[in-house]
Every structure is written in C-alpha cells, then in structure tokens.
Amino acid sequence: MPNPSAELCLLMALARPMPSERHLAFARSRLAVTFDWARLHRLAVRNNLVPLLHERIVSLDWPEVPADFRAALAEQARAVRWTGMLLLSRQTLLVERVLRPLGKRCALLKGITLGQRHYGNPFLRHAQDIDVLVAPDGLLDAACALRAQGWVVVNSDWHDHPLDVFA
DSSP, X not given: OOOOOHHXXXXXXXXXXXXXXXXXXXXXXXXXXXXXXXHHHHHHHHTTOHHHHHHHHHHHOOXXXXXXXXXXXXXXXXXXXXXXXXXXXXXXXXXXXXXXXXXXXXXXXXXHHHIIIIISOGGGXXXXXXXXXXXXXXXXXXXXXXXXXXOOBSOTTTTTOOSSOBO
C-alpha cells in the first residue's frame, strides 16, 4: 500500500480534535514537499471537512498557505456553515428531544453533534443528515417516537435495513 499523500497527511493531522505539537509539526513538514492545494481542497470537500480545515488554517496562520487558497476556503466554509446547517441543527435538537425520554438506548453521532462535542462548534463539521445510533431493543420505540412527531419512513423495509430510514 502506498504512503498517503502530503495533502491527505495534512488534512488528517489538522482534522484531529486537539492536534498536538507533534501532529502540527508533522502536518507543516508536509508543506515542504511538492504540495497540491487543489487536491487538499478536493479531499476536504469529499470528507466534509472544509469548515474545520478553514478554522485550523486561520488559527495556525502558516505563511506557506497561499492567500488565494485561504480566500477560497473561507468563502466555501462560510457557505457550507450556513447552507442548511441551521435547519439541520434545529432538526437535530428536535430528534434529540424526541429520543431523550428513551434513555441511553439512543445516541446522536457525527456531523453537528461531533462538531459540538469535540471542537466546541457544531458548524465545524459539515453534515447532510442526522445520524442516530439506536440499541436493537430500542429501535421500535425510537421509530414510533419519531413517527409520532412527523418524521416519515422512506424505506418501507426498515426492519431489515434500519439505516437511512427516516426523512
């Protein structure tokens, strides 16, 4: 298996919740090799890390980062944060309020929840959906609670495929 690219190494180091000095030094060392800023951008987009990458680039203020890359990243990060994220955060809160009475059998994962828990800002992780982990014995209760609040089943075969069920 080939070594990861300099761009992927940089992105992985900067995506850590609390990058250590060692990780930051390693990430910065990747800039000393031939570096493809367009590839870094594509990787950040593909992995929904544009706002987080932007936040890290701004906070580190490394002179090696080209001004045009910073500007493009800033604009896209702004657009990603606000396009749908406010609505999704409201929906996440609603899901959490519906599932909270079910106790510890449900947990919100990734996206907005991960952004808030690990980075202190729900909008640093781009999200397009709400991920909920439900214990097998709580799936029916969770499904009924969500349906009672207006969510609809989009996959009628949800007993066999409990993922991507509601919209």
